[in-house]
Amino acid sequence: xxxxxxxxxxxxxxxxxxxxxxxxxxxxxxxxxxxxxxxxxxxxxxxxxxxxxxxxxxxxxxxxxxxxxxxxxxxxxxxxxxxxxxxxxxxxxxxxxxxxxxxxxxxxxxxxxxxxxxxxxxxxxxxxxxxxxxxxxxxxxxxxxxxx
Amino acid sequence: xxxxxxxxxxxxxxxxxxxxxxxxxxxxxxxxxxxxxxxxxxxxxxxxxxxxxxxxxxxxxxxxxxxxxxxxxxxxxxxxxxxxxxxxxxxxxxxxxxxxxxxxxxxxxxxxxxxxxxxxxxxxxxxxxxxxxxxxxxxxxxxxxxxx
DNA sequence: AGCTGATTATCAGTGTAGCTGACAATCAGG
DNA sequence: CCTGATTGTCAGCTACACTGATAATCAGCT
Numbered sequence: 001x002x003x004x005x006x007x008x009x010x011x012x013x014x015x016x017x018x019x020x021x022x023x024x025x026x027x028x029x030x031x032x033x034x035x036x037x038x039x040x041x042x043x044x045x046x047x048x049x050x051x052x053x054x055x056x057x058x059x060x061x062x063x064x065x066x067x068x069x070x071x072x073x074x075x076x077x078x079x080x081x082x083x084x085x086x087x088x089x090x091x092x093x094x095x096x097x098x099x100x101x102x103x104x105x106x107x108x109x110x111x112x113x114x115x116x117x118x119x120x121x122x123x124x125x126x127x128x129x130x131x132x133x134x135x136x137x138x139x140x141x142x143x144x145x146x147x148x
Numbered sequence: 149x150x151x152x153x154x155x156x157x158x159x160x161x162x163x164x165x166x167x168x169x170x171x172x173x174x175x176x177x178x179x180x181x182x183x184x185x186x187x188x189x190x191x192x193x194x195x196x197x198x199x200x201x202x203x204x205x206x207x208x209x210x211x212x213x214x215x216x217x218x219x220x221x222x223x224x225x226x227x228x229x230x231x232x233x234x235x236x237x238x239x240x241x242x243x244x245x246x247x248x249x250x251x252x253x254x255x256x257x258x259x260x261x262x263x264x265x266x267x268x269x270x271x272x273x274x275x276x277x278x279x280x281x282x283x284x285x286x287x288x289x290x291x292x293x294x295x296x
Numbered sequence: 297a298g299c300t301g302a303t304t305a306t307c308a309g310t311g312t313a314g315c316t317g318a319c320a321a322t323c324a325g326g
Numbered sequence: 327c328c329t330g331a332t333t334g335t336c337a338g339c340t341a342c343a344c345t346g347a348t349a350a351t352c353a354g355c356t
Contacts, residue, residue: 011196015268016189018287019171041164048159071343095304095351120163126293135286138279139166145274243322243333
């Protein structure tokens with residue numbers, strides 16, 4: 001191993017550097033794009049994790065997002081405070097909270113999706129449309145690949 | 149805008165999700181690969197930022213890494229404690245510290261580069277070699293593109 | 297029914313990364 | 327020599343996400 005085909009020693013060609021700074025840029029674009037809707041990128045993630053899969057328990061939503069269930073608590077607290085999601089105990093399993101998008105949540109989500117699409121387009125602007133698609137599918141392949 | 153060519157509403161196809169989780173995976177791979185050398189991914193970044201550009205001030209190194217100069221202080225404290233870098237005042241400008249890799253630092257760096265190459269290869273394993281190269285260059289294009 | 301172990305949501309505490317703001321020392325220009 | 331900018335340092339703060347503990351609830355077993 002470690003013989004050929006490496007990234008080269010330059011800092012600017014290492015994946016750690018590239019992924020970090022790509023995400024920093026995207027985060028800033030997300031934040032600006034989502035500001036009119038009163039949410040940030042993480043909260044958009046939660047709304048997306050709920051959309052189309054409702055009703056879900058908090059734990060299920062956390063697993064979809066890949067975060068800890070204790071982290072989801074505070075995230076839902078703020079979204080509930082903004083009136084975008086509702087929590088109420090599951091009738092069939094009272095340990096669980098059923099988490100659903102409210103009507104306002106659905107409306108905000110559809111607007112926020114468009115705004116974040118613009119943000120992603122801005123990040124990918126220097127790439128050809130084909131290169132942009134390949135980047136997305138390559139990342140999907142990496143992320144969805146089983147762990148080892 | 150926001151008409152066609154979007155990423156789709158699935159969480160798993162959004163760049164924010166993908167970049168975050170790709171980086172989480174890589175961080176874990178980095179950490180494991182670098183453990184034998186007593187450094188982590190951030191410290192490798194500092195060593196890389198110094199290599200080939202020495203001698204440099206702390207501020208110059210921080211700018212190359214894209215971090216704040218106050219963050220660099222603690223990073224260099226630990227690397228100096230490990231004997232991998234040296235700091236001494238610049239004779240020509242005594243506000244500055246000249247930061248250099250020690251011999252041990254250079255040796256550790258070359259080993260750590262190989263180990264981190266293995267980590268990157270592991271992350272990219274599910275891609276074809278061509279797709280892996282395209283991913284890296286696409287990220288470089290995005291990150292090096294001027295801000296707006 | 298009662299008991300035991302697992303699951304869920306929640307909270308307090310901890311850790312990490314990175315920043316801002318303030319400071320002293322130093323430099324550069326007039 | 328004086329003013330303003332730059333550098334390194336430190337204290338304090340923010341943001342994020344975790345661990346560990348707790349109470350409520352469920353499911354299986356006896």
